[in-house]
Amino acid sequence: MPLHRTAARRAAGPLLRLPPLILLAAFVPATTLAQVEPPASATEPPAAATEPPAAATEPPAAATEPPAAATEGTATTAAVAGDSGDDLSDLIGPELAAELRTDEETITGQPSGNPAYLGSGAGGAGTATGAGELGPSNLMNPALSLVATFGAAYFTDDRHVPRSGPVPDSTGVHFLEAELGLEAAVDPYFYLKGFFALGADDFETEEVFAETLRLPGGLKFRAGQFLTAFGRSNPTHAHVWEFIDAPLTRERFFSGEGLRSPGLEASWLTPLPFYLKLVAAASMADVPAPGSTPDEATFGKDRDYDFLYSARLESFIPLSDTWSLVLGASAVTGPSGQGAGDRSDVFGGDAFLRYKPTSGDDHFEFKLTAEGDFRRRQFPGNRLTDWAAYLEASFRLAQQWRVALRGDADEGDLTRGDTLTGPARDLGEERGALSVTFFPTEFSLLRLQGNLSHPHGDAWDGPEWVGEFYLEAMFALGAHGAHPF
Amino acid sequence: MSRMLAALSVASSLSFPASAGATVKVVTTIPDFAQLAREVGGDRVTTVSFVSPTQDPHFVDARPSFAVDLADADLLIYAGAELEAGWLPPLLRTAGNAGIMPGETGHLNVATVVPLKDTPPGAVDRSQGDVHPLGNPHTWIDPRNGLRIAIAITSRLKALDPDGTDAYETGLRDFARRLGDKMKEWKDLLAPYAGTKVVVYHKSWIYFLEWAGLVEAGTIEPLPGVPAADSDLTALADRLSGNGVRLVIGESYYPSDSLGFVAEQLGATELTLPAMTGGATGCDTYIDLIDHDVHAVVDALQ
Incomplete structure (x- = not known):
């Protein structure tokens, strides 16, 4: 018996403990008998259910129905369970009743002699294959997936802004990564997900976390290593993006890999009639650095027990059946990794507008994403601020084609001073991107992307404009990954 | 714990x-x-x-x-x-x-x-x-x-x-x-057309067709979920021409020009049918939905 039972289920306790078929057998005689006058048994299903013979021996309520029907309805247990105890047949005709009964056997695996009419809803036609007589069965294996991403790139100049994460860093053909995913329910209480990035010569755990399934009051906890719920881009995996590369908000502040570290997250789906979710997390401040030098990192660990604290508020506004709007606000704070108790804070706001028609055959969809983040970092005797933002529009023009445009920028006041490792790099950038994606199915895509990047600042000695051209191919195996909204 | x-x-x-x-x-x-x-x-x-x-x-x-x-x-x-x-x-x-x-x-x-x-x-x-x-x-x-x-x-x-x-x-x-x-009424309506061949866009009608006594002669989608290219449409029409297909059935969210093309090539009737309650006017209940679809099929075959 599961530990969890609602009050309603407790009330129905005696019913639920019965095999479903018996439950239905109890229902069936009541149906016929109640044609004219509901018998007592119809109002007391538990009693009737626990004592089928009693129900079956109820006196006939009336015999105004065709004699045959009345006889069947008043039959004994044998008739209830037998092939003539066909109570719905008055209503649906004997042929259909017989048909329902016959293929009941194929569904429930139960002898069709008992006219349960498939109402149990329990189980399926579980075919016992692969039941590992010589070892563990594979029937409980988790859902597996593998998403392989390849890219080719051409840069108009070898001096281009370095990116992090699974994105080509030089002209040529690249194996970017294969993301291995495993997920399944652990038990009735927890669901475990793991995502591992297999690179050309490295292995990386992207995320592994357990989440609760049955906490009351809209509460949910996640524990493990997970992408921090900050903005729209950070919690997503690269293969759901409209572009091969991350927007500059993520790239610049959190690295192309995203902000992630071991921790605990609580989220609360507020009991309001609309969607409002609050997320708060504490996780270790030991996070991957976005750039090539430590001074690029937003956060860093000064002491073993340094934590990042993050919070997010997310609201969903269904403007209509076809238009949706998501608004979010996020904040994360933690040690800047520069010692002396210096801290970094990042604040962000995001909006996502989506149009998806619920009729018609042209598959047109439209998505608009905007995100802006502001960062403040303390250094010994110094404070630096900068910001980054992007605006992205995506159009699904046909069943297998999407076109997306993105403009992003990061700018900031980075010139004022020294960090522990030297002068902070003064580098800003504006960038425009256009991608055309052909996806034969949900499981594969080919993408052509062009970026025009305009880096600037004292730390930049490359050309004023850099063109970046990418070809991306992505293939997904296995479990149908659910699409994030 | x-x-x-x-x-x-x-x-x-x-x-x-x-x-x-x-x-x-x-x-x-x-x-x-x-x-x-x-x-x-x-x-x-x-x-x-x-x-x-x-x-x-x-x-x-x-x-x-x-x-x-x-x-x-x-x-x-x-x-x-x-x-x-x-x-x-x-x-x-x-x-x-x-x-x-x-x-x-x-x-x-x-x-x-x-x-x-x-x-x-x-x-x-x-x-x-x-x-x-x-x-x-x-x-x-x-x-x-x-x-x-x-x-x-x-x-x-x-x-x-x-x-x-x-x-x-x-x-x-x-x-x-x-x-x-x-159901008795529907069965009587459909009885004269038992065995009639139909083409469907997606394999979403097999339960209805089998109950109604109609036969699925082919699908417009070359494979489930894969949209038909023009060459697929022509190939399907070639394969089934002279086969006696009388209806080409699809839901409103599948491309009607594909349905129309195949219907025209086969000399069949194109029929856009709702597959869900509320999917067309007068289909507000489940019984109305089946009633609508049965009558649409029978009307098209008369």
Whole structure:
């Protein structure tokens, strides 16, 4: 018996403990008998259910129905369970009743002699294959997936802004990564997900976390290593993006890999009639650095027990059946990794507008994403601020084609001073991107992307404009990954 | 650990009040299940359905507002057999409602209460298109299955709300009687056309066709979920010409020009049929939906 039972289920306790078929057998005689006058048994299903013979021996309520029907309805247990105890047949005709009964056997695996009419809803036609007589069965294996991403790139100049994460860093053909995913329910209480990035010569755990399934009051906890719920881009995996590369908000502040570290997250789906979710997390401040030098990192660990604290508020506004709007606000704070108790804070706001028609055959969809983040970092005797933002529009023009445009920028006041490792790099950038994606199915895509990047600042000695051209191919195996909204 | 879980379970049982006196909140994916629940439950149930009746049920956005509906639902009804696999599971996890988790009374997977067709005999992979490895999930469009689903809903509602047992049984009886009468009528209407060959866009009509005595001669999609290119359309028309195909059937969310082209090539009638309750005017109930589709087929064949 599961530990969890609602009050309603407790009330129905005696019913639920019965095999479903018996439950239905109890229902069936009541149906016929109640044609004219509901018998007592119809109002007391538990009693009737626990004592089928009693129900079956109820006196006939009336015999105004065709004699045959009345006889069947008043039959004994044998008739209830037998092939003539066909109570719905008055209503649906004997042929259909017989048909329902016959293929009941194929569904429930139960002898069709008992006219349960498939109402149990329990189980399926579980075919016992692969039941590992010589070892563990594979029937409980988790859902597996593998998403392989390849890219080719051409840069108009070898001096281009370095990116992090699974994105080509030089002209040529690249194996970017294969993301291995495993997920399944652990038990009735927890669901475990793991995502591992297999690179050309490295292995990386992207995320592994357990989440609760049955906490009351809209509460949910996640524990493990997970992408921090900050903005729209950070919690997503690269293969759901409209572009091969991350927007500059993520790239610049959190690295192309995203902000992630071991921790605990609580989220609360507020009991309001609309969607409002609050997320708060504490996780270790030991996070991957976005750039090539430590001074690029937003956060860093000064002491073993340094934590990042993050919070997010997310609201969903269904403007209509076809238009949706998501608004979010996020904040994360933690040690800047520069010692002396210096801290970094990042604040962000995001909006996502989506149009998806619920009729018609042209598959047109439209998505608009905007995100802006502001960062403040303390250094010994110094404070630096900068910001980054992007605006992205995506159009699904046909069943297998999407076109997306993105403009992003990061700018900031980075010139004022020294960090522990030297002068902070003064580098800003504006960038425009256009991608055309052909996806034969949900499981594969080919993408052509062009970026025009305009880096600037004292730390930049490359050309004023850099063109970046990418070809991306992505293939997904296995479990149908659910699409994030 | 077990003490903690026990404490949680007590807390969760407190937070879901008994449905006595209140209505049972039924949340469904496709609208047909909601309508069947209303047939059975009358005013003892409130219903919400996620899929618009004119929308392709394979591709539905997991709108976060659905999680809000799931969070306080008493009964979830969905087609199963992976029809909703791309969007329902994460919503269920977000909602975190213990009463509608798999295995609970409040979790009704329709694919477990109707006989599935098209179940692949062996292993499948996606080289065969977007196949449903458990079988064809478009079950509800056969009125026999409509009755099976209504019976299953009745049993769940009785378990969730024992006080309403009489009402639910009355509701089911009334529905079964009306449906049974209609089915006799439909059978008579369709009888003269038994064995008529039809082409469908997607393999979503096999339950209806088999019940109606019609024969599926081909699908416009070359493989499930793969849209037909012009060459596929021509090849299909070549293959089936002279085969006596009289109808080309598709839902409104499939390209009507493909339907029209194949129909024209084969000298057949193009028929856009709703596959879900509410999918066309005059299809406000499940019985009306089947009635509409039967009459549309019969009218087209006359």
